[in-house]
Amino acid sequence: MRNIWTIARREYDLYFISPIAYIILFTMMLVLGIIFGVNVLGASQAGVFGGYVPDTTMITNSMVFMFLLSAPAITMRLLADEQRMGTMELLLTAPVRDVELVLGKWLGAFMFILTLIVMTLVFPLMLNQFTVPGIDWKFMLSGYLGVLLVVSAFLGIGVGISSMFSNQIAAFFTTLIVLVLLWWLIGAPANLLGKGGELFDYLSMQTHYYDSMAQGKIFLEDIIYYLSLTSLGIFIGTISIELRRWR
Amino acid sequence: MIQVSGLTKDYGARRAIDNLTFEAKQGEILGFLGPNGAGKTTTMRILTGYMPPTRGEASVAGFDIISESLEVRKRVGYLPETVPLYPDMTAFDYLMYMAQLRHLENAEDCVDDALEMVGMEERADGLVGKLSKGMKQRIGLAQALLHKPEVLILDEPSIGLDPGQVVEVRKLIKNIGQERTVLLSTHVLPEAQQLCDRVMIINKGQIVAEDTPGNLQARLVGAERASLRVRGKADKLLPKIQQIKGLENASLDSDGSLQFHFSPKKDVRPEVAKIAVNAGFDLLELKAVGMSLEEIFLELTREEKTAEPESE
Numbered sequence: 001m002r003n004i005w006t007i008a009r010r011e012y013d014l015y016f017i018s019p020i021a022y023i024i025l026f027t028m029m030l031v032l033g034i035i036f037g038v039n040v041l042g043a044s045q046a047g048v049f050g051g052y053v054p055d056t057t058m059i060t061n062s063m064v065f066m067f068l069l070s071a072p073a074i075t076m077r078l079l080a081d082e083q084r085m086g087t088m089e090l091l092l093t094a095p096v097r098d099v100e101l102v103l104g105k106w107l108g109a110f111m112f113i114l115t116l117i118v119m120t121l122v123f124p125l126m127l128n129q130f131t132v133p134g135i136d137w138k139f140m141l142s143g144y145l146g147v148l149l150v151v152s153a154f155l156g157i158g159v160g161i162s163s164m165f166s167n168q169i170a171a172f173f174t175t176l177i178v179l180v181l182l183w184w185l186i187g188a189p190a191n192l193l194g195k196g197g198e199l200f201d202y203l204s205m206q207t208h209y210y211d212s213m214a215q216g217k218i219f220l221e222d223i224i225y226y227l228s229l230t231s232l233g234i235f236i237g238t239i240s241i242e243l244r245r246w247r
Numbered sequence: 248m249i250q251v252s253g254l255t256k257d258y259g260a261r262r263a264i265d266n267l268t269f270e271a272k273q274g275e276i277l278g279f280l281g282p283n284g285a286g287k288t289t290t291m292r293i294l295t296g297y298m299p300p301t302r303g304e305a306s307v308a309g310f311d312i313i314s315e316s317l318e319v320r321k322r323v324g325y326l327p328e329t330v331p332l333y334p335d336m337t338a339f340d341y342l343m344y345m346a347q348l349r350h351l352e353n354a355e356d357c358v359d360d361a362l363e364m365v366g367m368e369e370r371a372d373g374l375v376g377k378l379s380k381g382m383k384q385r386i387g388l389a390q391a392l393l394h395k396p397e398v399l400i401l402d403e404p405s406i407g408l409d410p411g412q413v414v415e416v417r418k419l420i421k422n423i424g425q426e427r428t429v430l431l432s433t434h435v436l437p438e439a440q441q442l443c444d445r446v447m448i449i450n451k452g453q454i455v456a457e458d459t460p461g462n463l464q465a466r467l468v469g470a471e472r473a474s475l476r477v478r479g480k481a482d483k484l485l486p487k488i489q490q491i492k493g494l495e496n497a498s499l500d501s502d503g504s505l506q507f508h509f510s511p512k513k514d515v516r517p518e519v520a521k522i523a524v525n526a527g528f529d530l531l532e533l534k535a536v537g538m539s540l541e542e543i544f545l546e547l548t549r550e551e552k553t554a555e556p557e558s559e
Contacts, residue, residue, distance in 0.1 A: 006347045017335060090331035090390070093295040094348045095320040245298045247258075 003096045004104040011078065011108025024070045025116055028063075035062050036123050040130055053131055057214055059123045060143035064209060067113065067151050068183055072175035074112065075158025076168040078105040079237065083166035083244075092245065102237040106159045106230075113151050117144070139216040146213030149226035153205065154179060156233030163237040179205075182229075205229070248273045248398055248428035249294065254303035256289050256452075263289040264452040266303070271445075273397075276424035278443030278460075279432035286452040287432040288328055291400050294430070295325040308397045321349070324396035328403050330387035334376025338367060338386050341375055342393060349394045361389040364419060380407040388416065392423070399423060401431040405438060417442055472536045473516055476504040478529035487526055488519050506536070 015021040039054045079102070082088040091101055128134045158175045165171040187204030190197035201207055208222040249271040256263045264286035271277040279287045293300045294307055296316040305312045308322040333341055342361060346354035362368045365385040370378060375386060384407050391399060404420065405413045420429060420442060433439055439446050440460040448456040477484060482499055489497050493513040498506050509515045516533060523530050 002350065003348060006344070010344055014335065085331070085333070086327065086329040087331040087333060089292075089297055089327045089329075090345075091348075093292075093297050093320055093323070093325050093327075094345065095317050095350075096348055097317070247298075 003100040004107060007096075007101060007104025008107035008111060011105055012111045015074075015108075015112040020073055021112065024073060025119075028066055028070070028116060029119065031066065032059060032062060032120055032123060035059070036126070040127070044130075054127065056124045056127065056135055056140040056143055059120060060140075060147050061210075061214060063117070063120060063147050064150050067147070067154055068179055069176070071113075071151065071154035071158050072172045072179065074109050075155055075162050075175060076172040077162070078109060078159050079163040079241070080165040080168050080171045084168075088244075092241070098241045099234070099238045102159060102163065102234050102241065105162075105237075106155055106234055109155045109159065110152060113155070114148075117147060117151075136216070142213050142216045142218055145218065146209045146222075149213070149223060150205070150209055153226045153229035153233070156230035157182070158233070160233035160236035160240070163240040248275075249277075249305070249307050249430060251290075251294070251305040252303060254290065254293065254305055255301050256286075256293060256298075257301045262452055264293075264449075267449075267452075267454060269447060269454065269457065271428050271430055273428055274424065274426055275445065276420065276429040276431065276443045278439040278446040279430060279449060280434065280436070280439050280446055281432070281449040282434060285449045287449060288402055289452075290449075291325070291327075291402050291430070291432065294319075295323055295400055296320045321394075322397045324391035324394065324399045326387050326391040326401045326404055328406075330383050331390075332375045332383055332386060334374065336375055337372050338362070338375055338378070338389075339371040341386065342389060345390050346393055351394055357393055357395075358389075361393045364392055365389045366415060381409055381412050384408055385412070385416070388419075397427055399427055399429045399431075401429065403433060404431055405433070405435070413438075471510075471514075472506065472508050473519075474500070474504050474506050474532075474534055474536050475519060475523065475530075476532040477523055478531055481505050481528070484523055484526060484528055487522055491515050491518050491522070494519070504532075 035058055039058050043054045079088075082091060092098075124135055124140050157178060158171075161175045161178065162168075162171045165174070182203070183205045186200055187207060188200070190199075190201035190204065193200070202225075208225045212219050212222045249269075251270065252268045254267040255265055267286075267290060269277075279290070281287050289298075292298050294305060294312060296312060296319050299313055307319045310318040310322070312319050333344075336344070339358060339362070342358040343354055346357050351357045358371075359368070362371050365388050367382065367385050367389060370382060375383065378386065384404070388401070388404065391401065399420075401420070405416055408416060417438065420431065423429060424442075424444075431442070443460055446456075446458065446460050447454055475481070475488075481503055485497060485499055485505060488494060488505070488507065492515075494507050494509050494515045496506075496508045500506050507515075507519070520530060520533055
C-alpha cells in the first residue's frame, strides 16, 4: 500500500509541472464554462416563455466526452516514459511489486483527474444559485459518480496500454482508438442486430453511463462493470511488465 | 553474499550468458571484466531481480533471486549502465522518492548521507536533467548507496566521469568494499587492477579466467612488446634487428614503425636502439606497447586451446 501511495504522489506532483496537464485543465474549464453559460443564458431567455430548467447533465455528460479524449493524454506517459528513460530498470529492481507500480501510476492519474472534477463542482453550485428551487443534489451526485467510474475505467485501460510502449505518442493513439471502440463502436452491432445484440450492448461503455447514472439511477451492475474494466487494465499492465522481464 | 550456479540466459536464440558459476564473499570487490556484449549487464540484471534467468540458480545476501526477489532487492544497491534518473526532479527529490520506495526511516538523513558520499550536497536542489554526465553518474551512485546495501552492484561505475571524479569514485567504492560486497563491471583494465580483490574475465557469456588481478597479470604478460620508429623507411632495418637474440615476431607496421616482442627476462630494447643508430638511422621513438583488453582475450583463448589437450 505504501509503495502505491509513494508512486501515486510522485505522479500527481509531476502532472503539475507538465504543460499537457495544464492544457487539459484549462480547456476543460473553458469548454464547461461556455456550455454552462450558453445553457443558463438560453434557459433564462426561454424562461420568460415558460421554458425548460437546465440540469447538471450538461456538465457531467460533457465531462465524460472530454475525458474520453483527454484520458489517453493523461495516461500515455505513465509507464511508456519510464521505459524510454530507462528508469523502468530502477523501479523493477526496487523492492516494489509490479502490481504496486501499475496501481500507483493509475492512482496518480486518478488523483489528478479527481482534482479537476472537484474544480468543476463550481458549475453545479452556481446552477443551484440560479435556479429555483435549486438543483436536484441526488441527481447531480449520481452523475458525478458515473463520471468517476467512467474515468477510472478510462485510466485503467490507459495505464495498461502505456505499459506496452516506450513511445508516448504510440500509447496515446492506441489508447484513444481502444476507448473510442469501447465507448461507441462496440455498441453498433447491437443496433443492427436488434434482438440478440445484447452482448454488444452490455460491452459498450456508454450504455452503463447514459442509461443509468446519467439519469440519476445507480445500479450495482454498472459499478461492477466499470470497476472490472479498471481492474482489467491494471491487470494487463502488470502482465505486460512481467512479460518484459522475461523477454 | 553472492552465489551463482549454472546461470544461463537466452534472448530468443542468442545465449547471453552460459552456465556461469561464481561467488563473492562479504568484504570483497569482485570485478567483472569483458568486452561489450559479453554478458556482464545480463548477469547483473539477473542478480538485481530485473529479469529471471533461463536456467540456473543464484542467491544474493542469502535470498534466492527468483522466489525471494523482493528480499534481494531490499538488500542490493544497483547502478545500471544507463543511469536511471528523472530529469524533471531535483537530485534531492529523486533520492527522497527512492528512499520512500525503500521504506527508509529517517529518509532525509539517508539522502543527505548519500549525497555527501558522492560529493553532491551542493547540487541537491538542482534539476537532475541539468546536471553534467559525471554528476548524473554520481547521483545514480548515491541512489545505489542510499539504503547502505549489503551488496552493491555497479555496471560501469566510472564511465563518463572526468579523471578527478574517477579517482574519487574509486576511492568510494574501495571504502564500501571493505565491509560490503561489491560486484562491478568495467572494460577498463587498470580500474579492475586498482579496485578489485578478484577479477573475472567473461567473454561470450562464459568465464574465461578468474583470479586476483596480480596473478592474472602475471599469467598474461608472457611477452612484452615495443614499437620503434625511425626517420625514413624502416624496412632495411628489419633484417638487422631480427638477428638479436631474445627478440621475437619483429614486423613492419603499416605506419612505418617496427613492432617486436621480447621476453620480460631479457630486455632487448637497448640493443635494438644501438643497432638502429649504428646502421645510420635517426631514431625517433622507442616505446613499450601495453596490452590491450582485446589482446588479453586473444591471449586467453590461445591459452585455453593449448591447455585443453593437457588436461584431458
